[in-house]
Amino acid sequence: MRWNPITSREEALTHLETVAIPHPWRRSIGLLDDTDDEDRSIGYISIFPGSGDDRSRANVGYILAAEYWGQGIVTAALRIAVSTVFADLPEVVRLQALVEVEHRTSQRVLEKAGFLREGLLRKYGYCKGEIRDLFIYSLLSPDQRWI
Numbered sequence: 001m002r003w004n005p006i007t008s009r010e011e012a013l014t015h016l017e018t019v020a021i022p023h024p025w026r027r028s029i030g031l032l033d034d035t036d037d038e039d040r041s042i043g044y045i046s047i048f049p050g051s052g053d054d055r056s057r058a059n060v061g062y063i064l065a066a067e068y069w070g071q072g073i074v075t076a077a078l079r080i081a082v083s084t085v086f087a088d089l090p091e092v093v094r095l096q097a098l099v100e101v102e103h104r105t106s107q108r109v110l111e112k113a114g115f116l117r118e119g120l121l122r123k124y125g126y127c128k129g130e131i132r133d134l135f136i137y138s139l140l141s142p143d144q145r146w147i
Contacts, residue, residue, distance in 0.1 A: 024049055025088060029064060029077045042068050045081040049089050057094040058085070062109070069105070078113040086141045093141040098125060098134045110137045 029043040043064035050057050060081075064074050086092060097115060099106045107117070115137040124134045 025085065027081060029073060043074065045077050047081065047085050047089070047095065049092055055091045057096055058089060058092045060095050060097040075109050075112045078109060082113060082139060095139045097137045099137065100127065101133045101135060107135060115139045
């Protein structure tokens with residue numbers, strides 16, 4: 001994550017009101033808690049479409065609570081998201097994601113979901129005050145209407 005974890009209820013509510021709810025395309029990764037039959041969010045998939053001349057592409061992001069890492073949950077959620085996002089956002093023909101070079105696990109998530117690594121962007125983005133190298137991945141719409 002590029003930001004620090006949310007540590008209080010107030011921070012969580014502010015984040016929901018100002019970031020999550022108004023987001024153009026964000027889906028929660030839910031989990032049914034067997035102990036109390038309550039659904040709860042353990043992460044999300046975020047698709048942020050471009051606008052104007054950039055409306056044909058969208059950036060992908062995802063996050064999952066650390067206790068659920070390594071179980072294939074994000075890969076499954078990303079596959080589901082990809083299967084619907086092109087229909088939900090018909091102008092989008094390219095999904096892209098930026099991943100830190102050191103973050104092999106996230107790279108594997110994208111690869112398992114069908115994304116291709118396109119290249120290395122050297123000293124491309126800041127993460128917690130440090131400029132880092134990032135890989136760019138993409139997935140094109142299976143309905144290649146733009147051709």
